[in-house]
Amino acid sequence: MFTFSLVCCMACHGGFSLDEQTRCSWYNPEAVLEDLKEGMTFVDVGCGDGFFSLIAARKVGAEGKVYAVDIDASRVEKLQNKAAEQGLTNIEAMVGRAEDAVFCRGCADFVLYSMDLHDFDEPQKVLENARVMLKASGVLVDLDWKKMQMEFGPPERIRFSEARVAEMLELADFRVASTKDAGPYHYLITAKPK
Numbered sequence: 001m002f003t004f005s006l007v008c009c010m011a012c013h014g015g016f017s018l019d020e021q022t023r024c025s026w027y028n029p030e031a032v033l034e035d036l037k038e039g040m041t042f043v044d045v046g047c048g049d050g051f052f053s054l055i056a057a058r059k060v061g062a063e064g065k066v067y068a069v070d071i072d073a074s075r076v077e078k079l080q081n082k083a084a085e086q087g088l089t090n091i092e093a094m095v096g097r098a099e100d101a102v103f104c105r106g107c108a109d110f111v112l113y114s115m116d117l118h119d120f121d122e123p124q125k126v127l128e129n130a131r132v133m134l135k136a137s138g139v140l141v142d143l144d145w146k147k148m149q150m151e152f153g154p155p156e157r158i159r160f161s162e163a164r165v166a167e168m169l170e171l172a173d174f175r176v177a178s179t180k181d182a183g184p185y186h187y188l189i190t191a192k193p194k
């Protein structure tokens with residue numbers, strides 16, 4: 001097994017630097033990926049430096065697959081370098097817009113948005129892409145900032161409330177399976193294809 005500190009990394013969130021200890025003091029990454037099992041296909045949309053992709057690659061193992069996409073080439077390169085350093089060969093990371101990213105049809109077991117759904121230009125389109133990629137038995141997980149004033153993170157005005165995400169999910173042909181707190185600053189929404 002691997003520990004939180006081993007799997008965490010640096011990432012930029014709303015203009016501040018998110019170090020591994022800080023992220024792991026907020027929420028448990030293992031709980032976010034609770035439904036991910038060995039052999040599964042995982043998609044990390046807006047993957048950044050690959051904080052979750054790297055954990056997922058270990059969880060799904062050699063028989064599984066991780067697809068990752070980010071618009072920022074430097075961040076995808078960091079993910080690729082880390083994967084190589086850690087001997088992970090089951091990650092396919094690409095530079096691109098989430099709005100254009102459909103890695104496969106009906107093949108994914110798990111699609112993740114980690115703290116980024118509000119960042120996309122067309123979040124509704126991005127959710128529709130998840131619906132295309134997911135198997136009927138698959139799960140979509142949205143981890144994001146609570147819509148409230150904080151001294152860090154993205155500005156409140158651009159954050160999505162849980163209710164807004166639920167509306168968008170419904171429009172994209174998902175049903176919300178659960179909505180939970182993920183620590184003091186984030187929520188975790190799990191949805192299934194209808």
Ligand SMILES: C[S@@+](CC[C@H](N)C(=O)[O-])C[C@H]1O[C@@H](n2cnc3c(N)ncnc32)[C@H](O)[C@@H]1O
Nearest residue numbers: 011046047048051070071072097098114116119
């Ligand atoms: C707040 S970071 C989150 C990164 C990662 N999910 C994590 O948990 O560390 C948001 C990421 O979304 C990416 N992003 C923003 N707009 C995007 C788009 N339209 N398509 C793909 N990635 C995008 C940014 O480049 C950035 O890496």
